[in-house]
Amino acid sequence: MNITIKSNLIFYYLFCLYLCFFDEPIEIHASSAVSVSRDTAALARSYQKLSLSQYSQGMKLIQLLKIKPGEKILDIGCGTGELTAYSAQLCAPRGIVVGIDPSPYRIDLARKKRIKYCSFQVASSDNLSAFPSNHFDVVYLNYVFHWIADKKSVLKEIFRILKPGGRLGITMGDKQQNSTVFAILMTSIKETMGKIPYGELVTPYYISKEQLLQLANQCGYSVDSLTVEENIHYLNSPTEVIEFFEASDFGNFLGGIPQQTKTKIIHKMKEKLAQISIPGRGIEMKYRTLIFVGHKPKNKSSPRPKLGFKNP
Numbered sequence: 001m002n003i004t005i006k007s008n009l010i011f012y013y014l015f016c017l018y019l020c021f022f023d024e025p026i027e028i029h030a031s032s033a034v035s036v037s038r039d040t041a042a043l044a045r046s047y048q049k050l051s052l053s054q055y056s057q058g059m060k061l062i063q064l065l066k067i068k069p070g071e072k073i074l075d076i077g078c079g080t081g082e083l084t085a086y087s088a089q090l091c092a093p094r095g096i097v098v099g100i101d102p103s104p105y106r107i108d109l110a111r112k113k114r115i116k117y118c119s120f121q122v123a124s125s126d127n128l129s130a131f132p133s134n135h136f137d138v139v140y141l142n143y144v145f146h147w148i149a150d151k152k153s154v155l156k157e158i159f160r161i162l163k164p165g166g167r168l169g170i171t172m173g174d175k176q177q178n179s180t181v182f183a184i185l186m187t188s189i190k191e192t193m194g195k196i197p198y199g200e201l202v203t204p205y206y207i208s209k210e211q212l213l214q215l216a217n218q219c220g221y222s223v224d225s226l227t228v229e230e231n232i233h234y235l236n237s238p239t240e241v242i243e244f245f246e247a248s249d250f251g252n253f254l255g256g257i258p259q260q261t262k263t264k265i266i267h268k269m270k271e272k273l274a275q276i277s278i279p280g281r282g283i284e285m286k287y288r289t290l291i292f293v294g295h296k297p298k299n300k301s302s303p304r305p306k307l308g309f310k311n312p
């Protein structure tokens, strides 16, 4: 074998050894799609502690939906049930709120609250066929819609299960985010990986206000209001910011990135976050939220579903 080929082979061999022993190859796992199977009991408990900002925004959505006593409500992606409990107070005593979430850990915590006029089920927006047509007065999703890939199918199914005149409420992250913490996240990924692997990694299925409006129209809804709000809340420390992301992303924060690379990104993030912490206040979390309220027009009823359903 000639000397150049031999030295090239040795170099290649040493390079592979380096990759095996000293660093992970930086590539995204095939499993980068959002998956609720990444959730854990600890993340669900952490969400319960850190979700005050989502809860406050959710209360505003519920007020816009004007829930009345006796109404039947569906809370899709109810998480640990705080907002479900709030809605239950408004539809009690003859009404009911059904809370569904695909994470058994979150449903477990919601059930443990023993909230009156609520029932909880482990279920996802992907399959609402168990619910009868023209059944609910109100359906809402608070900070859940940006986790859903096939938004059109879900909107159509919600249309089917809403009564004519029934209301739909959605709060979700806007596709366009404009915060220092988000910029820090992006820079930390870039510095560690050399590039942002792809947008879906950080903002999985976000859409714009215009896209949401178009989807709602295509699915037959009358739109009552659609606004964008910039919310600000503060978290105490860089560690709390990471905990917040991990918990509200139910394990999908930097999902699909190899653990060693993820640890490096988080380390960089914490260093940068410490620099923007305001004494006595903490770290500013700014988030652009789309707030949608619409309804199913009164003259439109839906066909019966294929599967049977026991009234909740």
Ligand SMILES: C[S@@+](CC[C@H](N)C(=O)[O-])C[C@H]1O[C@@H](n2cnc3c(N)ncnc32)[C@H](O)[C@@H]1O
Pocket: 036, 051, 054, 055, 058, 076, 077, 078, 079, 080, 082, 083, 100, 101, 102, 103, 106, 123, 124, 125, 126, 141, 142, 143, 144, 147, 148, 248, 249, 250
């Ligand atoms: C940020 S949390 C919001 C929880 C709750 N709505 C609140 O306001 O606190 C997002 C929730 O969406 C749930 N989720 C994710 N994908 C979902 C889907 N396809 N259908 C229903 N819920 C989903 C997660 O398990 C998680 O509990």
